[in-house]
Amino acid sequence: MDQKQVGERLMRVIFLGTGGAIPTLERSHPSIAVFFNGEYILLDAGEGTQKQIMKSGLGFARLTRIFISHLHGDHFLGLFPLIQTLSLLRRKKRLEIYSPAGLRDVLHELVSKAYLEPRFEMEVFEINEDRSFDFGKYEVNMFHVFHGDTQTFGIRIKEADKPGEFDVKKANELGVPITMRGLLQKGMTIKTPSGRVVYPEDVLGPPKKGKLLVYSSDTRPCKAVVYNAKGADLLIHDATFRDDLKDRAEKTGHSTVGEACTIAMKAGVKKLALTHFSARYKDKDLDKIEKEAKSLFSNAFVAKDLLSVNL
Numbered sequence: 001m002d003q004k005q006v007g008e009r010l011m012r013v014i015f016l017g018t019g020g021a022i023p024t025l026e027r028s029h030p031s032i033a034v035f036f037n038g039e040y041i042l043l044d045a046g047e048g049t050q051k052q053i054m055k056s057g058l059g060f061a062r063l064t065r066i067f068i069s070h071l072h073g074d075h076f077l078g079l080f081p082l083i084q085t086l087s088l089l090r091r092k093k094r095l096e097i098y099s100p101a102g103l104r105d106v107l108h109e110l111v112s113k114a115y116l117e118p119r120f121e122m123e124v125f126e127i128n129e130d131r132s133f134d135f136g137k138y139e140v141n142m143f144h145v146f147h148g149d150t151q152t153f154g155i156r157i158k159e160a161d162k163p164g165e166f167d168v169k170k171a172n173e174l175g176v177p178i179t180m181r182g183l184l185q186k187g188m189t190i191k192t193p194s195g196r197v198v199y200p201e202d203v204l205g206p207p208k209k210g211k212l213l214v215y216s217s218d219t220r221p222c223k224a225v226v227y228n229a230k231g232a233d234l235l236i237h238d239a240t241f242r243d244d245l246k247d248r249a250e251k252t253g254h255s256t257v258g259e260a261c262t263i264a265m266k267a268g269v270k271k272l273a274l275t276h277f278s279a280r281y282k283d284k285d286l287d288k289i290e291k292e293a294k295s296l297f298s299n300a301f302v303a304k305d306l307l308s309v310n311l
Helices: 003-009 049-056 079-088 103-113 168-173 178-185 223-228 243-252 257-267 283-296
Strands: 012-017 031-036 039-043 063-067 095-100 122-127 131-134 138-147 150-159 212-215 234-238 272-275 300-302 308-310
Touching: 012 049, 012 272, 031 049, 049 079, 079 095, 079 103, 095 103, 095 150, 103 122, 138 223, 150 223, 223 257, 234 257, 243 257, 257 272, 257 283, 257 300, 272 283, 283 300
Parallel strands: 039 063, 063 095, 095 122, 212 234, 234 272, 272 300
Antiparallel strands: 012 031, 012 308, 031 039, 131 138, 138 150, 150 212
């Protein structure tokens, strides 16, 4: 398997926008791409998302689903221009959008006023309560977090477990033809030309656990994030303010850097990505913020626009 194929199978997170309510020259409005198994999904789509997709090299063809955490403008106002571009590119593939209630009417109004009828099938699923969606290769859980009076969801993505390592020597001993080995790797039982029945577990090692990614969205520290992020490979958490502005964080329904680190420790995550920074912080400030965070949680890092992380 070449390097490109290996990359296609890895779960990869691309931070398209890591700013807060006001974008800066260095940071776009919130959006995260999660790429795996030849497709990618978006977590939020703030203004400028489509341009960040272009810059990242992801392209548009493999986008399958978009999950909107809440209906604050910095998290979803990039949807309409993205839909317009997909339509102008003559997209045919279906696009699914998952969001708190209210988005369907907003999109309908924008589409009708702009005289733009999408050329592709698009369905908006509106969520009012905690929900799970099983897409086969991965499962997405949307769970309530606390962002003041605004209905807001954190997003948990669990990759399906993968087949264990294929034992070529054992397969040879059992007389499994090369042409039938792929069926065993897919979990199917086969019968060899000699009539022997071979089960997947006869030639496969223990399953490889799928990766777990959790995105807190905008939130105060809450138990729901700790619960859903238990043992996660990566937690992406709101870190809008430094700890000296905790009062401001409490008033606006956000978290501080220190609070995000505490959540990561409680959840026992492997890595913590800090994001959604206030526009008051420049890159030189964020270098200091990262050092402060690492002193609290050693595997913390500051997410930057277009940063790509393999899990």
